[in-house]
Amino acid sequence: MFCIVVLLIVGCFSRGAWSCSCAPKHPQTAYCHSEIVFRGKFIGQTPHNSIRDGWVQYEMNTTKVYKCPDQIKDLQFVYSPGMESLCGYQHQSTNKSQEFLITASIVNEQVMITSCGYITPWATLTAFQKRGFQQVYQNGCSCQIVPCYSVPCEVTSDRQCLWTDSVMQRTHQNKEGPQALHLACVNKGNGLCTWESQKSRLLTTINKSTAH
Incomplete structure (x- = not known):
């Protein structure tokens, strides 16, 4: 749990400011620097407290995997902090048939997404x-x-x-x-x-x- 908090602070917080700050990424950088890159649909969202209070679990319908380590057997669920100040990703679309390009990381064997990742509708690329x-x-x-x-x-x-x-x-x-x-x-x-x-x-x- 401590490792998750440290990673989020290092990856998302600007020094001295308690808010999420993300530098723009070229899509190639987003691909190369991410442990997981896939295409999928957000089909469900529930609070998830087994990792840390206030986290959100997203249920995914994964349609295509472009990059993923062998230890991750499926991408049915991804997780994100519930608070925007912790770089939590807030999924706004209610269209469950809309495909997204998603980059993610692995923390404590869980697939994590944040607002600093490259998450965008596939159709807009x-x-x-x-x-x-x-x-x-x-x-x-x-x-x-x-x-x-x-x-x-x-x-x-x-x-x-x-x-x-x-x-x-x-x-x-x-x-x-x-x-x-x-x-x-x-x-x-x-x-x-x-x-x-x-x-x-x-x-x-x-x-x-x-x-x-």
Whole structure:
């Protein structure tokens, strides 16, 4: 129980402020830094006190698993703190047929989600992001995406890609920028990681499928 509290404080609290603070994540970073990535539907919600008072248990209908360690045999239930100040995820949709892309971690053998995770309706992802979670992002986990929040900023290694959406889209701070929507940081196989558009790859796949 103590480990859960420590992890939440380290992962979610800004220093000196008793509130949840989450830095934006490129979807590839969310994939690579998460222990579990899956697609599913929220079909039930109940208080759950066996882990810690005030926690919430979500019942899931899991439709696709993209990343999960062997010790987790099923994803029927996930857990989250009940309080927003503890980075608790508050599921708002009442549509039980709506699919979500969900990143999660493992704490004390339980699957945990928080508001700092990447949890978004599957239908709102771009075609390139969907392909990223399905195939592309896993191949870029040896690379590091470095956020740039103010200029000047730079990378310090050939294995880093500079993520500039925040500085390029200051008037649209609540929206993802082009690098998050359409690009992946990929390892070119020679010790160099670079941004690569998924558009051409996706169109090639579509053209091949329509040709048959």
